């Protein structure tokens with residue numbers, strides 16, 4: 758597996774972005790921003806990570822390849838890239854309902870910073886009734902990781 762910068766059509770990655778974003782309106786607003794790293798094996802796309810300034814804005818690994826270190830490799834590559842750009846604090850947000858994601862980011866050195874209540878509302882384009890493991894998706898958790906050490 759290799760991690761590389763995605764330089765061709767961003768829209769081709771939309772199905773991957775949609776794995777991590779339930780709001781069409783939000784995705785339309787940011788899909789073209791920043792830069793995107795992709796994890797590739799042969800000619801197969803395994804996952805992607807979008808870095809917009811100091812924020813990991815969207816990240817997903819195709820279902821069949823989860824649990825094998827692809828997500829970790831993408832975040833590690835993003836950390837290196839952000840360090841190269843002299844970014845001191847890398848930020849990411851995820852749903853409070855998604856305890857798996859909260860574990861994933863904390864395993865990668867991120868710590869919780871803030872909770873944004875009622876971030877996933879219809880007004881922001883999120884369909885009602887989304888649940889993750891039986892928990893309603895309502896609040897957003899912001900995490901960050903300092904890049905000056907380890």
Ligand SMILES: CC(C)(COP(=O)(O)OP(=O)(O)OC[C@H]1O[C@@H](n2cnc3c(N)ncnc32)[C@H](O)[C@@H]1OP(=O)(O)O)[C@@H](O)C(=O)NCCC(=O)NCCS
Nearest residue numbers: 776777816817818823824825826827828829851857860861
């Ligand atoms: C979150 C996601 C990117 C993780 O990618 P992945 O390739 O499966 O993760 P890795 O295999 O690199 O896992 C790294 C560590 O995180 C843990 N982890 C990953 N997903 C986890 C989950 N759902 N629940 C608990 N732990 C998880 C792994 O067990 C591993 O921990 P370890 O070091 O103790 O072994 C992937 O599950 C995904 O695409 N999810 C759907 C989209 C999404 O929610 N994106 C994030 C939006 S913020």
